Amino acid sequence: MFPLAGTLLILAITIIAGAILLRPAACRAHGRGDGDHHAHGHGHGHGRGAPPDRDGILLVAFGTSIPQARAALDNIERRARERFPETDIRWAWTSSMIRRKLARRGEVIDSPLIALAKMKEEGFTRVAVQSLHTIPGVEFHQLRETVDIFRRGHHAFGHISLGPPLLASHADLERAVDGVIAAIPPERRVDEAVVLMGHGSERHAADLLYRAAAAAFAERDPLVLLGSVEGHPDLDEILARCRERQIRKAWLLPFMSVAGDHARNDLAGDDDDSWKSVLARHGIESIPMLRGTAENDRLVDIWLDHLQAARERIS
Numbered sequence: 001m002f003p004l005a006g007t008l009l010i011l012a013i014t015i016i017a018g019a020i021l022l023r024p025a026a027c028r029a030h031g032r033g034d035g036d037h038h039a040h041g042h043g044h045g046h047g048r049g050a051p052p053d054r055d056g057i058l059l060v061a062f063g064t065s066i067p068q069a070r071a072a073l074d075n076i077e078r079r080a081r082e083r084f085p086e087t088d089i090r091w092a093w094t095s096s097m098i099r100r101k102l103a104r105r106g107e108v109i110d111s112p113l114i115a116l117a118k119m120k121e122e123g124f125t126r127v128a129v130q131s132l133h134t135i136p137g138v139e140f141h142q143l144r145e146t147v148d149i150f151r152r153g154h155h156a157f158g159h160i161s162l163g164p165p166l167l168a169s170h171a172d173l174e175r176a177v178d179g180v181i182a183a184i185p186p187e188r189r190v191d192e193a194v195v196l197m198g199h200g201s202e203r204h205a206a207d208l209l210y211r212a213a214a215a216a217f218a219e220r221d222p223l224v225l226l227g228s229v230e231g232h233p234d235l236d237e238i239l240a241r242c243r244e245r246q247i248r249k250a251w252l253l254p255f256m257s258v259a260g261d262h263a264r265n266d267l268a269g270d271d272d273d274s275w276k277s278v279l280a281r282h283g284i285e286s287i288p289m290l291r292g293t294a295e296n297d298r299l300v301d302i303w304l305d306h307l308q309a310a311r312e313r314i315s
């Protein structure tokens with residue numbers, strides 16, 4: 001009985017002494033002395049195994065240079081905080097042009113590369129990255145390349161996953177179409193058109209999703225017409241439809257996450273080539289509704305469901 005108790009006592013003293021002596025010694029060896037054993041992140045865990053998991057979310061939007069349009073991104077962040085209250089949320093914008101524009105005004109917004117490097121530096125180990133784009137086009141694929149840098153080797157997070165943009169499945173498309181149609185103001189009469197402006201892409205095959213979305217909108221309501229700035233369907237197709245149906249009035253809405261530069265200028269601006277001006281020359285009066293899809297909670301839920309699935313893949 002004594003030998004066993006004695007052995008246990010010696011073992012206990014050894015463990016306690018080891019804990020007291022080794023931990024501060026290891027910390028001092030790095031010249032820190034901040035006493036925060038896990039937060040100074042030099043990455044080898046003092047030889048006592050991996051550091052504890054720290055979860056993070058990185059929300060990635062195209063970005064906007066229009067201050068009022070930020071309300072849409074604020075809405076996504078607010079809804080994400082409600083849904084994932086325990087998790088730190090960071091932001092990055094993919095448009096370098098917009099980031100440079102804001103930097104000239106004194107506001108620095110991170111690229112995905114910088115944002116992930118900072119999160120790595122801060123000691124995050126599990127990161128779910130969520131694309132807030134509409135289609136998996138050029139911006140999304142560049143984001144995916146960036147995320148891949150943090151999957152292997154020296155820069156790798158323990159776990160990282162990437163949630164796809166708004167339209168990533170047929171179910172997403174149906175939900176998005178229903179959500180947009182539900183948000184059309186009740187004052188719109190059945191003989192009035194609803195003209196939606198998507199961004200579109202002349203550089204990526206994912207532009208075809210706008211064609212699919214346009215068909216899905218038309219199936220629900222033949223006078224809800226989706227076109228895009230850069231891709232197809234284009235404004236000429238919308239005009240042809242309006243002519244056929246002898247439309248006199250149209251509600252204009254962006255089919256983009258934010259009601260930014262495209263919505264305020266290319267869609268509803270006063271320049272000769274805005275959609276509003278072109279429609280006016282065709283005898284159609286316009287009522288602009290400057291509300292991004294990220295201000296529509298039913299669409300925000302699609303993005304956040306993708307984020308939740310991305311989190312589940314790494315938990």
Ligand code: CO
Nearest residue numbers: 199229230262
């Ligand atoms: Co654009």
